[in-house]
Amino acid sequence: MFKSPHFKAVEVDEINTLFNAIFNTSNDGLYVCDGEGRSLAFNKAFLQISGIEEHLLYEYTVFELVENDFVPNSCAAETLRTKQKHNTIIDYYTGKKGMLTSTPIYNGEGDIVCVVSNVRDITELNRLQEELEETRKINYKYKEALYQMQGEMEEKKQLVYRSREMHRVVNLANRLAKNDSPVLILGESGVGKDVMARYIHKESGRRGSFVTVNCGAIPDHLLESELFGYEKGAFTGANHSKAGLFELADKGTIFLDEIGDLPFTLQVKLLNVLQDQKVRRVGGTSQRSVDMRIIAATNSDLEKLIEDKKFRKDLYYRLNVLQLNIPPLRKRPEDIPILALSFLDRLNKKYKSNKKIQPMAIECLYSYPWPGNVRELKNVIERIFHLSETEKIPYDALPHNVQYKRSEEKEGNTQKKKESNSLREELYFYEKQYIEQKLQESKTLKECAQKLKIDISTLVRKKNKLGIR
Structure with missing residues (x-):
């Protein structure tokens, strides 16, 4: 030896x-x-x-x-x-x-x-794992406590609007908040569905946590155990029991974002939760009662998904008890200036600055169609805030695709242009309009590139440069 x-x-x-x-x-x-x-x-x-x-x-x-x-x-x-x-x-x-x-x-x-x-x-390791799980539960409540500490006025500042369309939406949200029925929030990506869901939760007076789940961001094979939790020994590596997000939302609200991406196999289980308000952990034999409100949101056409057998009709009807439809930013342009100034004000407070946006820049923001909605607007304001070297943020600090006004005519009419546009601006307008037209006529990027007689990589690069979605 x-x-x-x-x-x-x-x-x-x-x-x-x-x-x-x-x-x-x-x-x-x-x-x-x-x-x-x-x-x-x-x-x-x-x-x-x-x-x-x-x-x-x-x-x-x-x-x-x-x-x-x-x-x-x-x-x-x-x-x-x-x-x-x-x-x-x-x-x-x-x-x-x-x-x-x-x-x-x-x-x-x-x-x-x-x-x-x-x-x-591994007794101590197991104990630490259980403590970690307990900390995870506390973390949700801690986040909620931090949110509450901002005060009611600060919360309502998140709902910045001036348009009649949003005024109607917020009034409806206030009415929907007074009961516990499921709410389905519809709207394009970036309109603020998550902000509205949190607002409904706060106005509801429910004292539990506000738990957010992005159904499209969690892998299918993990989503069930994340939502329902699991018992010790349920699968390889399940060395301890774990509460699911439904249980963490007890006495509160669970927000199921991108509900259209929920795997078909899990949809029937969610339907049972909606009907019975009970969950059973993966590998478990008993059910646990949960008092939670479900708010779902999607930018998908659920009725089309139902036709394609990708979404259950009975689940759609159960989720769609109360519906809230948030209009895109291009259909409520009155909100654009006040949102932009609100985002700028928050940045000024955070970085102890006093930057302002020049009127011409505000005019460009107002006329841009905002395909990315409020999220895109917020990103643009943050970008020009950090990149601008002067206290007054000028017109030319805006991204190129935002500097040029959208058409005030309906689809099918000729794009209006300012007579004072430079040659560079005119060429920009023409190239963007021409590519957009070919994209609409084509089923795929490959087909569009062939019509334009360029390769796909060039087409993608031009789309990004011109701000074409």
Whole structure:
């Protein structure tokens, strides 16, 4: 065993003493048995973790220890049965949890000479995992508390609007907030569906957390366990029980964003939750009652998804009890200046600045169609705030695609242009309009590129440069 030239020849008794000393320095439990399952060696850590009395190890084989219920299970016994390396987790009667690996040692003839087992005490790790899970629950409440600390006035500032369209939407949201029925929020990407959902939650007076789930951002195979939670042992790696997001939303609201991306297999389970207000964790046998309000949102055409057999009709009717449709920013241009100034004001307060937007720049913001809606507007304001070198943000600080006014005519009419436009502006207008027209006439980017007689990479680059969505 000791082959180093620095190791001097010593007596057998001294070797045994040295071997035992080394064996017992390990914090992990070590156990060795022969090919019949009889104990050959073990250290103190193994006795402490397993709780097996020393004399029993000498009296019984690993098989007999399990048969007589001295231990719940034996990893070494499984290795002797299968003649392969084996891993398992054992909950010992001492209350300790051990993670075991048993490795067979063969002789030259292929027979098992002994089995070496390593036992790691993961009781503390498991406790820390449970604490982490508890912290996760507290985190949702902590976020909600921080949000509440901003005060009611600060919350309502998030709903910045001036248009009649948004005035009607907010009035309806206030009415919908007074009950617990599901709400379906519709609108294009970036119109602020998440802000409206949070507003409804705050106005509802529900004291629980506001939990957000993006159904399109979580992989399908993880979404069920995230929503419903799971019990210990439900699948490989489930070494502890975990509460799902539905349970975390108890007494509060769960916001299911991008509901149109919810996997078809999970839709029936969500329907059951809506009907019964009960959830069952993955791998569980009992149901848990939850008092939560469900708000769903999507920019997808759910009725079209129903026709394509990608969304359940019964779930659609159950979610669509109360509907709120947020109009795109281009249909409420009165909101653009006040939103832009609101975003700028927040940035000024955050960075202790006093920047202003020049009137001509505001005019450009007003006339741009905002395909990305409020989200795009917010990003543009943040960009020009940081890039502008003067206190007064000029017209030419805006992105090129925003600098040029949209058509005031309906689709199909000729694009209006200012007579004072420069040649560069005129060329920009023409190129953008021409490419947009070819895109509308084409089913794919490849087809459009062929019509324009350019390659796809050039087309994509021009779309990005011209701000074409």
